[in-house]
Amino acid sequence: MVQTPSPPRAEANSESAVTLAALVNEINQFEAIVSEWDEAQRATVAGLRRAIEALHREALLRLIRQVKQEALPALRHAAEDELVYGLLRYYELVKPPTPPLAQRLQLALDEVRPGLQSHQGDVELVTVDPPLVEVRLIGTCGHCPAAGLTLSQGVEEAIKRHCPEITQVVAVQRHEGAIGEERLSPFATPDAGWLEVTALAEVPRNGVLAMKLEGRSLLLSRVNDRVVCFQNACSHLGVPVDAGEVEEGVLTCPYHHFRYDLATGECLTSPQTPLFSYPVEIRGGQVYVQLWGNA
Numbered sequence: 001m002v003q004t005p006s007p008p009r010a011e012a013n014s015e016s017a018v019t020l021a022a023l024v025n026e027i028n029q030f031e032a033i034v035s036e037w038d039e040a041q042r043a044t045v046a047g048l049r050r051a052i053e054a055l056h057r058e059a060l061l062r063l064i065r066q067v068k069q070e071a072l073p074a075l076r077h078a079a080e081d082e083l084v085y086g087l088l089r090y091y092e093l094v095k096p097p098t099p100p101l102a103q104r105l106q107l108a109l110d111e112v113r114p115g116l117q118s119h120q121g122d123v124e125l126v127t128v129d130p131p132l133v134e135v136r137l138i139g140t141c142g143h144c145p146a147a148g149l150t151l152s153q154g155v156e157e158a159i160k161r162h163c164p165e166i167t168q169v170v171a172v173q174r175h176e177g178a179i180g181e182e183r184l185s186p187f188a189t190p191d192a193g194w195l196e197v198t199a200l201a202e203v204p205r206n207g208v209l210a211m212k213l214e215g216r217s218l219l220l221s222r223v224n225d226r227v228v229c230f231q232n233a234c235s236h237l238g239v240p241v242d243a244g245e246v247e248e249g250v251l252t253c254p255y256h257h258f259r260y261d262l263a264t265g266e267c268l269t270s271p272q273t274p275l276f277s278y279p280v281e282i283r284g285g286q287v288y289v290q291l292w293g294n295a
């Protein structure tokens with residue numbers, strides 16, 4: 001397996017983009033033809049494809065083993081290319097990098113939030129100092145007799161599952177005067193690498209906004225009360241996915257119709273290949289993202 005510390009980089013030039021589009025288009029045309037064939041013929045084509053892919057995977061595996069021994073940095077650099085990265089992901093020859101702690105904590109809290117909100121409660125992060133996380137149960141959850149249970153069976157369990165490096169989750173009390181004060185993430189510090197990307201008002205609901213930031217291709221969208229940010233690269237072939245249609249919070253790649261849940265980046269077509277996501281903060285009506293995994 002190749003360890004890729006960074007997400008794929010944008011394509012080097014427009015010429016390669018044209019070639020890539022032509023190649024993807026050719027695949028689309030053949031797939032359209034085959035989709036019209038009867039089941040037995042389609043099964044034969046699928047079998048042939050499986051056999052060829054198995055051969056290619058084995059060859060790639062041998063190539064990676066050899067290059068890894070002789071020129072690991074070159075291999076890492078090659079895997080930063082969107083197409084190469086997409087191919088390695090397709091053949092499961094590259095491990096998706098672990099998202100940063102801030103992002104995984106956000107995921108954990110988002111997971112338990114609907115349950116808390118259905119009881120007029122909520123939860124917020126107060127301190128993150130691995131292996132310790134302090135949270136505050138707010139609304140009715142803060143003074144509910146079952147608050148201990150909410151913490152241990154809901155919040156704590158979700159945090160520990162998403163963030164194995166966190167072994168201690170403690171609930172702290174709200175201090176007087178905190179009602180209505182702006183809630184800032186404990187990660188929202190100037191040295192945490194947050195970059196301003198656009199105004200909140202520019203980010204569409206039921207759609208996506210494609211942007212470039214520091215050489216990265218980004219995809220932003222507004223889902224319920226959150227803004228999400230992903231690498232603008234389909235997990236299938238690494239090509240930009242922003243031209244896809246968004247329907248009921250699901251983005252469909254325009255090429256081979258991989259479907260992505262925009263709330264989480266999860267690929268509904270191939271669950272092991274989510275979109276590469278970046279942490280997002282909203283401050284003063286502006287959207288900030290954290291470009292982790294820099295090459």
Ligand code: FES
Pocket residue numbers: 234235236237238239253254255256257258
């Ligand atoms: S490039 Fe094939 S599904 Fe996106």
